[in-house]
Each structure stands twice: as C-alpha cells, then as structure tokens.
Amino acid sequence: MALDVTAKLEAYKNKRAQRITSHLQVAIQPRAMILCPLVMAGEDIAIHALAFGRLGEEPKILTVADPRFRDDFYALLREFRKVLRGYAIECYKGNEYPQLWVSSEAASKLVESLAESLRYNSHDPEVKKLGELLTYFAKRSAVAGQQALHTATGALKRHFATGQDEIEDEHLLALLTWVAPPSANFFGFLEAAEKIPMGIKTNPEYDRDVLAPLVYNYNKARRRKASDIELEMRKKLINDVLDPIVRRIYTETQRAISILRKLGLPELESLFSLEQREIQEFFRHADYLKKGGHFPLLDSPKVAAFKLTVRENAEENMEAALQLEDRVKRGQALLEGKMLQGVATRSARLRTAPRNYEYSFVIESRQENLRLRAGDELILANDPRLRVVVDGIHRVGSVNSINLRILKGQKAVGIPATGETLEFVKNLPDWGRIGTQLNQLRVRTQQMPWTHQKGFLPAPKPARRRTPENALKLIDDLRRES
Amino acid sequence: MTSNESRIARLRGALFAEEPGARGIERMARNLSCEKIKAITVAGIKPSTAVEKIFKEPSEEGISPFALSAGNKFEQTLFENGAAAILKLYRDAGRLGLTECKVEDLSEIYPVRPGIYPEKQINLKRRENLTMAFLRRKASGDRSAPNIIIKPRILITLAGISHAIEPDLLTAGDDDLYYRPVEIKSYANRGGKTDPADIRSACRQAAVGYVALVEFEKSAGFFRPNSEPPICDLILHKLGSYAPTLTSMTIESEADSIRRVIKESRNLLNDLEILLRSIGDGATLSDPAVLDAIPNNYLPACKEHCSLAKRCRKQARQEGNPVLIGIRGRQALAGAGSIGRALELLKGVGRPAVGSEIEIQKQLQESSRTLREVLYGT
Numbered sequence: 001m002a003l004d005v006t007a008k009l010e011a012y013k014n015k016r017a018q019r020i021t022s023h024l025q026v027a028i029q030p031r032a033m034i035l036c037p038l039v040m041a042g043e044d045i046a047i048h049a050l051a052f053g054r055l056g057e058e059p060k061i062l063t064v065a066d067p068r069f070r071d072d073f074y075a076l077l078r079e080f081r082k083v084l085r086g087y088a089i090e091c092y093k094g095n096e097y098p099q100l101w102v103s104s105e106a107a108s109k110l111v112e113s114l115a116e117s118l119r120y121n122s123h124d125p126e127v128k129k130l131g132e133l134l135t136y137f138a139k140r141s142a143v144a145g146q147q148a149l150h151t152a153t154g155a156l157k158r159h160f161a162t163g164q165d166e167i168e169d170e171h172l173l174a175l176l177t178w179v180a181p182p183s184a185n186f187f188g189f190l191e192a193a194e195k196i197p198m199g200i201k202t203n204p205e206y207d208r209d210v211l212a213p214l215v216y217n218y219n220k221a222r223r224r225k226a227s228d229i230e231l232e233m234r235k236k237l238i239n240d241v242l243d244p245i246v247r248r249i250y251t252e253t254q255r256a257i258s259i260l261r262k263l264g265l266p267e268l269e270s271l272f273s274l275e276q277r278e279i280q281e282f283f284r285h286a287d288y289l290k291k292g293g294h295f296p297l298l299d300s301p302k303v304a305a306f307k308l309t310v311r312e313n314a315e316e317n318m319e320a321a322l323q324l325e326d327r328v329k330r331g332q333a334l335l336e337g338k339m340l341q342g343v344a345t346r347s348a349r350l351r352t353a354p355r356n357y358e359y360s361f362v363i364e365s366r367q368e369n370l371r372l373r374a375g376d377e378l379i380l381a382n383d384p385r386l387r388v389v390v391d392g393i394h395r396v397g398s399v400n401s402i403n404l405r406i407l408k409g410q411k412a413v414g415i416p417a418t419g420e421t422l423e424f425v426k427n428l429p430d431w432g433r434i435g436t437q438l439n440q441l442r443v444r445t446q447q448m449p450w451t452h453q454k455g456f457l458p459a460p461k462p463a464r465r466r467t468p469e470n471a472l473k474l475i476d477d478l479r480r481e482s
Numbered sequence: 483m484t485s486n487e488s489r490i491a492r493l494r495g496a497l498f499a500e501e502p503g504a505r506g507i508e509r510m511a512r513n514l515s516c517e518k519i520k521a522i523t524v525a526g527i528k529p530s531t532a533v534e535k536i537f538k539e540p541s542e543e544g545i546s547p548f549a550l551s552a553g554n555k556f557e558q559t560l561f562e563n564g565a566a567a568i569l570k571l572y573r574d575a576g577r578l579g580l581t582e583c584k585v586e587d588l589s590e591i592y593p594v595r596p597g598i599y600p601e602k603q604i605n606l607k608r609r610e611n612l613t614m615a616f617l618r619r620k621a622s623g624d625r626s627a628p629n630i631i632i633k634p635r636i637l638i639t640l641a642g643i644s645h646a647i648e649p650d651l652l653t654a655g656d657d658d659l660y661y662r663p664v665e666i667k668s669y670a671n672r673g674g675k676t677d678p679a680d681i682r683s684a685c686r687q688a689a690v691g692y693v694a695l696v697e698f699e700k701s702a703g704f705f706r707p708n709s710e711p712p713i714c715d716l717i718l719h720k721l722g723s724y725a726p727t728l729t730s731m732t733i734e735s736e737a738d739s740i741r742r743v744i745k746e747s748r749n750l751l752n753d754l755e756i757l758l759r760s761i762g763d764g765a766t767l768s769d770p771a772v773l774d775a776i777p778n779n780y781l782p783a784c785k786e787h788c789s790l791a792k793r794c795r796k797q798a799r800q801e802g803n804p805v806l807i808g809i810r811g812r813q814a815l816a817g818a819g820s821i822g823r824a825l826e827l828l829k830g831v832g833r834p835a836v837g838s839e840i841e842i843q844k845q846l847q848e849s850s851r852t853l854r855e856v857l858y859g860t
Contacts, residue, residue: 001845003853005814006828008807010850013825022856042552044670044721113672117722165782165808187799191792207546215548327856335849 003332004161012163015186017178019160022327024265026155027147027275028257029099031055033087036103036249037110038242039200040067041207045114047073049242050080051250055101055257059250063239065218065231074124081130088133088286097148097275097282100137103172103253104153106199111149112138119295135295136285140278144314145270145321147278152256159260172198172252179259198249202242214238270321273431301452302445309441313434321429324381330423337369340378340402340424344416359415360391360405363422366398377407378424386413388424486642486751490525493754495768497535499526504647504690507640509787511686511739514746516779517757519788524641524750525767529789536770543789553668559724560666560717561587565630571717571728572653578629582656587632588612609635610646614698617661621704625656638694641747649691653715660699660706663691664715671718671727679786681716681731688714689736693744712737780805817842 007018036051036059046067051059062080067073084098091098102108115138118131140148153170162169162178169175173193182189197203202211218234226234299307322329323339333339342365350358372390380386386409394401404424406415416422450458468474491499502510502523510523522532530541560567565585572578591612592605613634619627631652637644651664665688669680692712699706712733717726758765758772765772780798782805784791798806802820805812817838818824826832827843828850835843 001814001842001849002810003849005807005811006846006849006853008811009815009821009824009828009846010853012807012821018853019857020853040548041546042549042668109675112675113670113721116672163807165806167782167785202546203542204544204546204549205540205542207548208544212547328853331852331856335852 001335003328003335007161008163011161011178015163015178016181017160017162017175019263020328021159022265023268023325024260024263024271025158025268025322025326026150026260027099027267027271027278028261029055029096029147031087031090032099032101032257033084034059034101034250034253034257035107035111036246036253037107037200038197038202038246038249039110041201041204043068045110045117047076049239049246050076051246052080052083053250055254059247061239061243061246063235063242063246065235065238066215070123074127077118077130078124078126081126081133084130084133091282092286095279097278098136099147100149101253101257102149102151103249104151104170104199106170106201108141108149108151108154110200112141114138120297129289132289132295136282139285140281143311144318145274145277146314147271147274148282152253155260156256159263159265168194170199172249172256174198176252176256176259196248197245198252202245210241211238214241268321269325270317270429270431273429277431301448305445306438306441309437310434313437316427317429317431317433320425320427323425324428330381333425334367334423335369337367337371338426339381340370340372341365341367342400342402342422344420344422345418347415347418358405359410360403361415363402363404363424365400365402367400368398370400370402372402376426378404378426379428380409380413381423381425383409383413384428385409484643489751489755490641490643493758493767494525494527495766497527497531497768500528500531501645502526502528502640503645504649504687507638507645507647507690507740507743508683508686510747511736511743512787513779513781513784514739514743516777516784518773518776518778518790518794520747520750521754521757521776522767522773524747524754527767532767532773533789533793536768536773537793538770541789542792549668556668556719556724556726557666560726561632565632567726568630568651568717571726572630575728577653577728578655582629584626584628585630585632586612586616586628588635589633606635606646609633610637613652614702616652617695617698618702618704620654620661621659621699621702623659627654629654629656631661636691636694636698638690638697638744640744641750647690647694649688650717651715652691652695659704660710661695662713662715663688663695664717665691666717669718670721671729672721676718682736683787684716685714685731685733686736686740688716688731689733689740692733692737693740697744782808814845815842 004020007020011018032055034051034053034055037047038049040046040048047064048067049061049063051061053059060083062076064072064076067076088098100111102111111134115131115134118127119135121128121131137149140146153172153175156175156179157166157169160175160179162175164174164178171194173196174190177186177190177193195203197206214234214237218231218238221230221234323333324330330339334341340363342363345362345364347359347361350360352358370393372393374390374392376390378388378390380388387407388404389407391403391405393403450456506523506528509529510519513519519529522529527536530543533539533541533543565587569578569583569585573580588609592608594602594605596602613631613636616627616631616634617636633648633650634652635646635648638647639645649663650666652661653664654661665684667680667684670676689712692714696706714731714733716729716731718729719726757776758767761772761775767773767776774793774797778790778794778797780791780794780803784794788794795806802822803812804815804818804821804824806821815821815824818827823832823839824842824846827835827839828846830843830847
C-alpha cells in the first residue's frame with residue numbers, strides 16, 4: 001500500500017494534514033517574488049488585477065478597469081515588467097536565479113500562457129520583453145526539480161498528505177485548512193474556505209452580482225466620454241472590489257511559504273545541485289536575450305529531442321534523489337520493492353583467471369514486492385562506489401535470497417560483512433550526466449532519421465524469410481491436415 | 483404525451499421537464515455508475531434545478547457574464563457575414579473547396595426569442611424538420627445539400643424518449659455522404675498544452691451529436707459504413723485572439739461511451755420506477771428525501787460538472803466512503819468498504835479482519851509503521 005494512502009487516511013482521521021517528507025524538497029529564495037494574477041473570466045490572459053511582492057513584504061496591487069481594452073492592459077504589463085526586470089537584474093548581478101511563487105497550478109499555467117502570447121507581441125516592445133522574461137519561468141516549469149517557478153499548492157502537497165482528493169488540494173485555502181486546521185467545526189471551515197477564490201478567476205456569482213455591473217458602468221461612461229474624474233472614480237470602484245480578493249490570495253501564498261520554512265526540516269542534499277543548475281539556466285536565458293535571441297513558434301525536431309532528453313534526465317534524477325535523500329520516499333521505495341534491503345550472508349570468491357577473482361555474496365530480504373530480476377545492476381545506497389549485478393533470485397517461504405556479484409568497488413569498499421543490513425538502489429542522481437547525454441544526442445542528430453527527412457523513404461529491407469504467396473491457403477491446408 | 487413521457491412525468495413530480503441536451507447526456511456518460519445522475523437526467527431534471535428547486539439551496543453553478551460575453555463574441559465572429567470565418571477555416575484546412583460554400587443558419591431561418599411561446603416551440607420543431615431534411619438529402623447523394631449547417635437540431639433517444647440536441651455545426655463536403663459534428667469552444671488552443679479535461683468534455687458532447695446522426699441515418703434507412711471512423715471537429719481560438727483554429731479529433735471511445743449510455747437507458751425507466759416504489763408509494767423525484775435516498779457514485783471530479791457534487795460529498799462523508807481521500811484511496815481500500823473500517827483495520831480494533839481485509843490490514847499496518855519510523859523514529 002502506498003505510504004501516501006495511509007498518510008491520507010491518518011490525515012482524514014485526525015482532520016489534520018500528515019507530513020510525508022523528512023526533508024525540505026523546495027528551495028525557498030529569501031528574496032523570492034510572489035505573483036498573484038486575476039484574469040477576467042472567459043479571457044485567456046486579460047489580467048484584471050495583479051498582486052506581487054517579495055517574500056515577507058506587503059503586495060503592490062495593480063488593477064485595470066477593463067483588461068479587454070488593450071492599452072490599459074498593456075499599461076499594467078509595462079508597470080509589472082519594470083519590477084520583474086529589476087528583480088532579474090538584481091539576481092544576475094548577485095549570481096543568483098530569480099524565483100517566482102504563485103498560488104496554484106492554474107496560475108502557473110497562466111504564466112506559461114502569458115509567456116507564449118506576449119513574447120511574439122508586435123504592438124509593444126516592452127510587453128514583448130516581459131513575455132521573453134516570463135519565458136524563462138515557463139520553460140523551467142516543465143522540468144522536474146526546477147526551482148524557478150513554484151506553486152504554493154504543489155510545494156505543500158510535496159510535504160503534506162491531506163484527507164481529501166488531489167483535485168481538491170489545488171484550492172490553496174482548502175489545503176491550508178488541512179495543514180493548519182481550526183480547533184472546531186473542521187468541515188464547516190473547509191467548505192467556507194472552498195468558496196473563497198484562490199486561483200486566477202473570481203466566482204461567477206461575484207462577477208454577476210458585483211464586478212460585471214461596475215465594469216459595465218465604467219464602459220458606458222467611457223463610451224459617453226465621461227469626465228476624467230468620473231472615470232477615475234469608476235476605476236477606483238473596480239479596484240476596491242478586486243483588491244481584497246487578490247490581496248487574500250497573496251497573503252495565503254505567503255502563509256504557505258512561511259509554513260514550509262517553519263517546518264525546520266533539513267534541505268534535500270540535491271537542492272544545492274538543483275539551485276546551481278537553476279543559476280546556469282537563468283544566465284543562459286539572460287545572455288540569450290542580451291544577444292537579441294528570439295523564440296521560434298514551434299521547436300524543430302532536433303530542439304524537441306534535446307528538450308525531451310533534459311526533461312527525462314531531470315525526472316530520473318529527481319526520483320533517484322528522493323529515494324536516496326528523503327527517508328519517507330526511501331521507505332516508500334522499500335515498500336514498493338524499488339529498493340532492495342536485506343542482510344548480507346554467504347560471501348564467496350571465485351577465481352576466474354590467474355590473479356583474477358570474482359566476489360559475490362547473498363542478500364536475504366523479507367520484502368514482498370521486490371522488483372528485481374537477474375541482470376539488474378544495483379548500487380549500494382550508503383556508498384555508491386560499490387556496484388553489483390543480480391545473478392539470481394530464489395524465494396523460500398517469506399525470504400528472498402538474492403545472489404549479487406560485485407562489478408566495482410571490491411577494493412574501495414570490499415565485501416559486506418555477514419549480518420550487515422544493506423540497501424541497494426538502481427539509480428543514483430547524477431546531475432552532470434545530462435552534459436554527456438546531450439553531446440551524444442548532438443552527434444546522433446547530425447543526421448536526422450528518415451522519419452524527419454522530407455521526401456525520403458528508406459528502401460524496403462529484404463525479407464529475412466521467404467513469405468508464402470498465399471498464406472491463408474497455407475493455413476487452411478494445415479487445418480485440414482490436422 | 484407518449485406513455486413513456488407520462489411515466490417520466492409521474493416520476494418527476496411537480497417540476498417542469500428540462501431537456502438534458504448534449505451536456506446532460508455527456509454528464510451521464512462521465513459517471514454511469516451514479517444512479518442519481520441517471521435518474522434525474524432521464525426524468526428531465528438538471529442538477530442545478532435539483533439543488534435550487536428540490537433542496538432549496540443555491541446551486542453555485544453558473545457562468546460568469548464575462549465568459550458568456552466572450553463566448554458570444556467568438557461565435558459572432560464565426561457566424562457573421564455568412565459564416566465567412568468558418569468557410570475560410572475549412573478552405574485553409576483543405577476540407578472544403580471554393581464552390582463548397584452552402585451555409586444554412588437555422589438560428590436565422592427559424593429564430594427563437596426567449597420566453598415567446600408557442601413561437602419558440604414551433605420554430606424549434608421547424609429546425610428539427612429542416613435538419614432532418616438536410617440529412618436525408620446529404621445521405622442520398624444530393625450535392626446541393628448544405629456544406630455547413632449552423633445550429634442544427636437532431637433527435638436522440640434516451641430511455642425511450644426523443645430528446646433534441648443542438649450541435650454547434652454540422653459540416654460536409656459535396657462528395658461526402660455524412661455530416662460531421664462540430665463543437666465550438668471559447669477556450670484557447672494551446673496544442674498539446676490545452677486542458678485535456680476541456681478537450682474530453684468537448685469531444686464527448688460532439689460524440690452525442692455523432693451518435694444522434696447515426697441513429698437518424700439508421701432510422702431513415704441510410705447507414706454509415708464501419709470504415710467511416712467517428713470524427714468530430716473542434717473549433718477553438720488562438721491564444722490571445724479570436725482567430726479560430728480547427729482540429730479534427732477521433733471520438734471512438736467517446737462515441738462508445740455515449741452508446742453505452744443510450745443502451746443502458748432502455749431499462750432505466752423500469753428500474754427507476756422499481757427504485758422509487760421501494761422508497762415509498764407515490765414517491766417522486768421532486769421530494770428531497772426521495773432524491774437523497776437514490777444511490778450516488780461520488781467522485782472528486784463530479785465538482786467539475788454536477789451541482790449535486792457538494793451534497794453527494796456530504797453523503798460520502800457520512801458513509802465514510804474511501805473515495806474522499808482520492809481515487810487511489812478508493813482502490814486501495816475497496817476491500818475495507820469504508821474509511822471507518824479501514825481505520826479499525828489499521829489500529830487492529832473492532833471485528834477481526836476477514837477475506838481481503840487481511841491483506842489490507844497488513845499493508846496498512848506495515849506502511850503506518852514505516853511512516854512512523856522514518857518520520858519520528860518510533
């Protein structure tokens with residue numbers, strides 16, 4: 001049974017989220033920026049209100065009376081761009097990377113949409129530059145282990161299991177109710193929390209009853225060329241209804257980050273490597289923009305292959321890192337049989353040639369769901385210098401006996417002592433491996449495969465065996481014979 | 483009123499009948515194990531009506547006026563000037579030639595103004611008849627049949643009763659014998675990043691149109707060969723603008739799920755009558771106690787499309803349904819039956835574990851022990 005199912009069960013019983021990590025899994029930049037946009041319903045990127053600010057600080061709030069009017073919407077974007085650009089320059093000079101926090105997955109997807117839409121903007125160069133800057137966060141968000149763009153809900157979910165479904169966990173205030181529950185009437189509080197907007201849109205009833213009439217009146221005044229005083233007054237009315245909504249989202253996002261910091265957990269070892277990687281990626285992006293680089297509408301197959309490799313590599317490394325460095329994930333991996341844990345017994349030395357020996361030993365394990373087979377290569381979790389291969393697996397009763405032969409590390413680590421409890425993993429995180437993989441890919445993609453070459457079809461390969469002229473008749477004949 | 487309609491009216495009680503539409507049928511298909519959604523859909527009650535008029539609570543279902551305005555504006559840009567934008571879209575995609583420009587807008591031919599009865603009913607019926615006439619012409623090879631039909635109206639049979647559904651468009655080239663349903667949605671086409679849940683919902687709605695078309699063709703003696711795969715077109719808009727995009731989607735599994743709904747609905751009326759009789763004599767769905775007594779199949783995703791989700795979730799809490807902690811929780815704890823029983827197994831209290839509970843207990847205790855060891859060292 002997955003640990004998180006048990007944790008969710010406990011959370012439901014206690015009406016309090018259950019922690020499911022031993023280490024902090026996200027880096028929290030001390031000067032990170034929090035970004036909380038509200039988009040007008042029915043629109044893709046027309047931001048009605050935007051709250052932003054640094055960690056621990058009060059938000060600056062920008063609103064637009066009607067973001068469907070491009071000039072007003074662009075004015076908001078230009079204003080925000082100044083701040084974001086200032087933050088990016090500060091990070092560049094300080095040899096750091098910028099970090100954005102948003103409330104939930106919906107806001108993260110909005111950052112992607114904004115980047116996609118604005119970086120090709122031909123009307124306003126400043127808005128275009130904002131899109132290019134946001135592209136850094138959007139690109140990184142797809143890579144496992146990235147630290148550039150965090151969602152408060154995602155970060156909390158990595159550390160806590162609640163007693164509700166994961167879809168419901170995407171509502172930040174509902175999630176926070178589980179993490180920091182009230183002392184009484186838990187489900188009443190939870191239902192009340194769910195009604196408060198925490199994503200990127202206001203509620204339809206609120207739009208209908210409050211916001212839409214104000215926007216409608218503003219537009220009417222605009223059409224009849226009302227005085228500036230009246231227009232400002234109407235803008236303020238809209239600002240006054242949007243401000244508390246977006247401010248609340250900002251406050252709760254801050255609270256989520258504060259909760260994570262106050263957990264007092266040690267950081268995952270790999271976080272250092274991940275942050276170093278983030279700095280490199282940010283500098284690469286910034287330098288590309290400085291050189292006037294542009295972003296093609298669609299990736300070429302070669303670029304796509306590179307990007308996929310980076311993502312796969314990140315995914316594998318993160319899984320390996322979590323198994324090794326987080327005790328809860330390690331426990332989960334042991335329960336699922338993805339890691340081998342057992343007691344060393346019966347070591348042996350076999351002479352294969354003059355002055356050449358093979359060393360092997362047996363691990364006895366009581367794990368029920370072992371996912372191992374002969375030929376699998378394993379690495380000693382506590383000392384990666386020792387590498388072994390599985391020669392055979394036998395099960396007697398509830399005990400698995402796994403024959404392991406040492407491939408590397410005999411001199412550096414030696415044969416494990418009989419009775420020693422050991423843990424083996426299949427992969428170790430290797431954050432430098434991507435360089436080698438990309439170089440290999442570079443060589444391979446010098447000649448694109450025929451599937452990606454226009455007007456080229458390879459010649460049919462000659463059949464290995466002679467195929468009968470009439471296979472059906474042959475089968476019928478065989479049937480009749482039998 | 484047919485005999486089925488009278489039976490349904492009796493089951494429905496005091497409320498007026500509401501057409502389920504493609505959305506209602508699609509909602510049933512999403513959760514075919516939910517007796518409650520099947521009962522109210524067949525009886526002609528929408529979930530939002532059930533919440534407001536039967537349970538007297540605010541339904542919280544509604545569309546923002548901004549979203550409505552955006553959707554209407556998008557449709558307007560598509561339909562204006564004789565659907566010029568749609569024709570261009572299909573020509574650029576190579577689907578229609580220059581001469582294939584016959585457009586029939588049924589909403590203009592037979593306009594329907596809200597609240598003006600009986601003109602509304604008469605014109606809706608006329609739309610149905612005209613749509614069927616176009617379908618017959620197309621199926622018999624008439625090259626003068628329209629290439630684009632805007633706001634057609636087709637009938638689909640659910641629980642023995644014909645219901646009208648309105649796909650956004652039907653489209654076909656002069657050489658095609660069958661129309662293809664088209665759904666227009668006002669969200670952005672982001673390629674592979676478009677929300678899969680939105681795409682699935684749109685495809686299912688189109689599948690209702692497809693199944694209705696096939697049903698009509700069969701009844702009229704025309705028959706779509708199996709070699710014609712079920713396909714629909716989705717018209718979305720480019721990110722950040724109203725420029726339309728056209729994407730063809732195969733809807734084989736969606737059409738299958740709609741066919742399953744239609745097939746299962748044939749016995750639904752009998753089953754519903756038996757169910758209500760078992761609740762009480764003269765029980766109707768307009769009675770909140772009766773509606774509460776009908777079993778549901780609450781899933782966390784119900785919130786996306788059904789106003790009754792909150793009530794069903796409350797019921798699930800009262801029953802201790804394992805689905806409350808997620809679909810994986812429901813699967814893992816199915817043998818235990820409830821959260822309460824799962825907790826008993828975990829703590830080793832209550833009646834001894836039997837059958838599949840034994841394995842669940844072992845796994846729960848093992849994972850709980852592991853969790854305590856790694857977190858607290860206990």
